[in-house]
Amino acid sequence: MAKSTPPPGTADIFPEEISRWYNLEDTARKVFSLYGFGELRTPIFEYTEVFKRGLGDATEVVQKEMYTFEDRGGRSMTLRPEGTASVMRALLNTDVLNGNEKRVYYIGPMFRGERPAAGRRRQFHQIGVENVGRVAPELDAENIAMLMHYLEELKITGAELLINTRGVEKDRIPAAKMLKEYFGASIDTMCDDCKVRLENNVWRILDCKQTACQEFIESAPDVVECFTEETKEYFKRVCEILDSLGVKYTVDKRLVRGLDYYVHTVFELTHPGLGAQNAIAGGGRYEVHLPQQKKPLIGVGFAAGLERLIMAQEALRVINDERLALDCYIVSMGDAARAKALELSGKLRKANIAVIAEVESKSMKAQMRSANRLNAKHVVIIGESELEDNVFVVKNMSEGTQETISFDTDINEITKYFA
């Protein structure tokens, strides 16, 4: 069949389902602004280096999921696979490097060349926030609290929050060494992915789901033991603040996350209503290195997947089906009446009344059915007799009542009939 399907992993979003999206976006704007965040819109593609450096060369995302292409000048560009790197690149133009705090959020499409599955698209949409420029456990905790606040407003209940600490660079050197020694002893019996990870990203082994690797991961030494007291204290403070804010969480020592820029607090929010791809949001504290920058940009943030938030809402039967509100549908009989209908529709729209005028010569019954199908609140009827008297009829569809109005009536007066 010659149906037209969009490219794999992409989807058209039709007017009937768009109110879900408005809801997620409007709620985000409302909640995030309560915490002093403003929207930042960055380009949808960047120099490839921004992501390579920003996310880390060894990450899965950079290695095999990016949509990279050459522009006409032969420069390597990449469709953004996530939002943080672009935001940091943009903020270089501000004074964040001097210790000034910036609070921004973004909403938009992201692109990863993965095999589509439930809750996983190649073009998907994220809402993310970044609190950049300062390091404080209070901010890590507030970031998580804001995410929970957002979810609450979306009526998404039953989500599980997992948190962990990744330490900072100086904590990781001894920790990575320890893990390497530990896993090195049994790497021969572990999965192929882990063999690679042992060399370029030992931490990710802790995240491995292969059954063959489980027994080794279970009894792996606790990396936190290698962390400095300062780092441990930082995480403890984050947990304490979350407790005081009444945020429920579970510490998961195996939570690593896939991007290299994370330090200190990392977290993931999962929901049982989603299937295998059950993370609806994730984030943490980060240090992002950008091309030609000596100092990394520091911040804390999260990103939530809009498609997944919608899946969670649907699983919870959160109703959100505002239909297109049509104030008026104009039924006309004959060419002369139709001309009058178009004239009237123009006037009504300028008075902020949403109007559709029927343009086909259908029977009145058919036109009335159309009005009903479109959920019109009122119907204007213009037939031959109305034309003769220079009037039109306004019918209130829910009441079933109707009134006759002269075309000469002042528009402000006419408007009242559509209230």
Next chain:
RNA sequence: GUGGAUAUAGCUCAGUUGGUUAGAGCGCUUGGUUGUGGCCCAGGAGGUCGCCGGUUCAAAUCCGGUUAUCCACCCCA
């Protein structure tokens, strides 16, 4: 990249061990007294059964290939 499932009307799906003009519900459309919607009733339109090839007197049905979609692995939002 690897595995599994599916592919019939705009949508959701039936279609028996191959057998005449391929079905239902919803939707769409026309009408049910001249110009009034929803409910109800009666008609109507709409499908090269994903595509290509094979087996057969005969294929939506069996076989092979191909493409697409979905699900899972993986990874993450």
